[in-house]
Amino acid sequence: MINQKKHFWPPSDPAVVRTELINNTKKGGSTLRTIVVSLVLLSLLIMVGIIGKVIIDGNDQTQWGYVAAILAFILSATGGAPMVAIAPLIAKASWARPISRIAHIIGSVSIVNIIIMIPILRMLPPLIVDGTRRRSIWFEAPNYSPHFWDTLGLIMLAITGMALLYSSSIPDFAVMRDSSDGIRKKIGKILSRGFIGTTVQWSKLRMRIGILSTLYFFVLVFVHFIISVDLSMSMVPGWKDAIYPMYHTMSGIQGGVASVIILSWIVRKYGKNQNYITINQFWALGRIMFATSLMWIYFFYSAFIVFWYGRSESDAAWLDLLIRGPMMYVFIIAMLCSFIIPWWWLIWNRVRNSFNGPFIGAIIVLIGLLLDRIRLYVPSWSVNPKLIHDKWLTEIPKILYPDIWDVMIFIGSISLVFLIIIGLSRILPLIGVWEIHQLNLLSKPGKFMKAHGIRVAKPD
Amino acid sequence: MSKSILGLFLDPNSAADAMDGLKESGFEQGSFDVLTGTPYPEGAFGEHVPQHRLFRFPAFGAIIGFSASLFLTSATQLAYPLITGGKPILSIFAMLIIMYEMTMLSAVIFSVIGIIFESRLPNIHPSAYDPRITEGYIGVVISVEDKDLNKAKAVFEKTGSEEVKVV
Structure with a gap:
């Protein structure tokens, strides 16, 4: 017991774990109702914003940069989250088990991306503009290839994310079936699909999670690749950068880690889950976010140095458009928030080894991510469409400020993300019951001579 | 007529003993299985690990x-x-x-x-089950003919089963 306290370990009694975590799905009251009603109303803004923008700016593609930036931001902030559960799974690390469900839930909200993609489909120029094919990764492909394949990619990511969440939740639906009543029991019965914990069922569950996790990673990288290229790079004449899609993916994974930290902090504090989400998770997540912040500058600099020393007219135009031109201040703040501040904040072990340190770092990172996506997508969409066939950009567009419709779409999207997460938390425990059982089974805090440590079993 | 018997255990080692006991009593590997609320490492109870083709x-x-x-x-x-x-x-x-x-x-x-x-979803023919398995109990379930019923029950009782259910 002393060791459990020392290492902030979850309760070891399966009955206690089951009762506490399942009961958390029923907690709420008037505060939660108010939040849900507010989020429902705010989520409607996404539709109002899209309709308003289509009516006002429906014929002007240059006004849609913020919508593309919001799509890229939501994709980056949510899509990378399941990697927090996937990477430790591969390494057989136990610390991530209490937050695996949170990571999977964030990853399953990709449906929001598909909603935002609908107006983008209308505004994204076809491959042949004014009778001439514009430069893209689609070569001689049909005219609306980016529209079709990008949307299919987003749908594929959403399906994989939801399949991953469902697969990893089946044992908890069985727990709900056995220990709840009313609607939750019915939901548990339907969704657990006869799961009773046989050897075959557990064996298949493990393999299923492994397969879907692998596919999710492959799909995520691909979606970042096509979205970043089609929705920003190919909109700018002369922008050729092989590192940019990887930079987009890497910063997306950084954003995913930040989202998991923020939601874990909220679930721990306001969901009364202090016994389950402990300092172990925040310490480990803080280290990962520190590492991804370093990766951010590595990928950015690798791309930047080529343009900086290239000094051709197209390289100079790239610098003017995205770095030192009208978006210079946005770039500086994005750089500060994505790399410099998280670096100097998370470098301190005392900060990483705390609850609030990684949380504050995560908020800063997400602000940086949003500004970075604005820096990349808004100028790309603001480029005069008549210049699309030029060899390089000769006319740098002025800075475009968001209008009321952009703000509505942004607020609506974020609200919808939180609404989906809260909705799922009413059906599923935000901390996997079976994951905690597994943590207790395979890891034990113990005394080693005069020190304390955690023994971890890693069965084949 | 075939029946399903479930032995409930609190101690995982007792459940593993029951699995061994069933094997020693001549029951076929594959006719009995272990039910758990948490994924134990494969083979932890000496159970038959079947091959599947999910990949x-x-x-x-x-x-x-x-x-x-x-x-x-x-x-x-x-x-x-x-x-x-x-x-x-x-x-x-x-x-x-x-x-x-x-x-x-x-x-x-x-x-x-x-x-x-x-996953053969939905499960149309569920075997014997007890909700306490999700509370930490371990179930050992076996399908037997009527003539072997008492033999299986005896194994469960000998290995310290908390309860034996026949379905």
Whole structure:
């Protein structure tokens, strides 16, 4: 017991774990109702914003940069989250088990991306503009290839994310079936699909999670690749950068880690889950976010140095458009928030080894991510469409400020993300019951001579 | 007539002893299984670990998706042969994006189908079960003919079963 306290370990009694975590799905009251009603109303803004923008700016593609930036931001902030559960799974690390469900839930909200993609489909120029094919990764492909394949990619990511969440939740639906009543029991019965914990069922569950996790990673990288290229790079004449899609993916994974930290902090504090989400998770997540912040500058600099020393007219135009031109201040703040501040904040072990340190770092990172996506997508969409066939950009567009419709779409999207997460938390425990059982089974805090440590079993 | 017997255990070692006892009493491997609320490492109870074919679904899906995309991209380019940038008509790098996406899409769809198929969902013939298994109890379940009922019960009682249920 002393060791459990020392290492902030979850309760070891399966009955206690089951009762506490399942009961958390029923907690709420008037505060939660108010939040849900507010989020429902705010989520409607996404539709109002899209309709308003289509009516006002429906014929002007240059006004849609913020919508593309919001799509890229939501994709980056949510899509990378399941990697927090996937990477430790591969390494057989136990610390991530209490937050695996949170990571999977964030990853399953990709449906929001598909909603935002609908107006983008209308505004994204076809491959042949004014009778001439514009430069893209689609070569001689049909005219609306980016529209079709990008949307299919987003749908594929959403399906994989939801399949991953469902697969990893089946044992908890069985727990709900056995220990709840009313609607939750019915939901548990339907969704657990006869799961009773046989050897075959557990064996298949493990393999299923492994397969879907692998596919999710492959799909995520691909979606970042096509979205970043089609929705920003190919909109700018002369922008050729092989590192940019990887930079987009890497910063997306950084954003995913930040989202998991923020939601874990909220679930721990306001969901009364202090016994389950402990300092172990925040310490480990803080280290990962520190590492991804370093990766951010590595990928950015690798791309930047080529343009900086290239000094051709197209390289100079790239610098003017995205770095030192009208978006210079946005770039500086994005750089500060994505790399410099998280670096100097998370470098301190005392900060990483705390609850609030990684949380504050995560908020800063997400602000940086949003500004970075604005820096990349808004100028790309603001480029005069008549210049699309030029060899390089000769006319740098002025800075475009968001209008009321952009703000509505942004607020609506974020609200919808939180609404989906809260909705799922009413059906599923935000901390996997079976994951905690597994943590207790395979890891034990113990005394080693005069020190304390955690023994971890890693069965084949 | 075949019956399903469930022995409930609090101690995992007792459940493992019951599994050994059933084996020693002459019951066939595969006619009994262990039910747990948490995934114990495979073989922890000395249980028979069956082979499954889940990995074949995404692999098969990937092959179908790859083949379909190869056909789609090749056929369309050969049907409309336009030379771009001096590159060959069938340029693999131009085809890779669609081939990758269709391979992945097909692998994902087949994985979902595989999950449904391999899990035999929904479970129409559930065996004996007790909700206490999700509370930490361990169940050992066996399907036996009437004549072997008492033999199986005796094994459960000898190994310290908390309760024996016959369905």
